[in-house]
Amino acid sequence: MSNDDHLHIPPDASFSRRIPDQDDRERIVCDTCDYVIYENPKIVVGVVATWDEKVLLVKREIEPRRGYWSLPAGYLELNETAEDGAAREAWEEARAKLAIDQVLAVYSLPRISQIQIIYRAKLSSPEVSAGPESQEVMLFDWQNIPWPDLAFPTVVWALNQYHSIRDQSAFPPFANPLDFRGMI
Structure with missing residues (x-):
């Protein structure tokens, strides 16, 4: 259930993109009641999962980048913790059971409106x-x-x-490399 489920938007409502009163950017606004629909970045969660010294990768069956290797990762679902989402994605994509250790990195990708949270994890089995x-x-x-x-x-x-x-037991999370900030 989203925060907006209690709202009743009439089926004949029309919306337009405009800057609402008291705002500074264009939004989707109901032309009748001025209700604002906020568009927010998608959150992607994933893992760098290992067994001994080996790293788990998946070859993508879906676009974008079908046929290329990736970490098990995907969109966070409603009512799901980031850790649970990362573990779910590892199961869905690689049938991998794992124990999440800690956040490895948080990447900001404004060009594609994503925040990616990547965890370090150990596989429970190879x-x-x-x-x-x-x-x-x-x-x-x-x-x-x-x-x-x-x-x-x-x-x-x-x-x-x-x-x-x-080989470190604890570390601060990484972010975008400095030479890539804002480029992706």
Whole structure:
């Protein structure tokens, strides 16, 4: 249930994009009652999950970037914690059971209106298999990661940031690399 479920918007209501009173940006506004529909960034949650020294990657079955390797990740659902969402995505995409350790990184991607929260996790077992959104699932040694075939810059960031702290028990979360801030 969303916060707006108690609102009754008439079926014949019409909306337009305009700047509401007391605001500074264009929004979707009801032409009859001035109700504002706020459009907010999507939250993506995912994991850098490992078994021993191997990293779990999934080959995407869906667009965007079908056929490229990625971390298990996807959109957070309503009424779900970020940790639960990351674990759910790992199960859906790689049939992976895992224990989340801590937040690895939080990436801000304003160009595509996303916030990505990536966790560090340990697999409970090396038994993984492709879910419906994956063509293939594999555990990679660091030197065998298919770097040219990674789906998104954030996957590269997360893997490199994970690698830099892999032996640390605690660390502050990473953010976008400085040379990429605001570019994606």
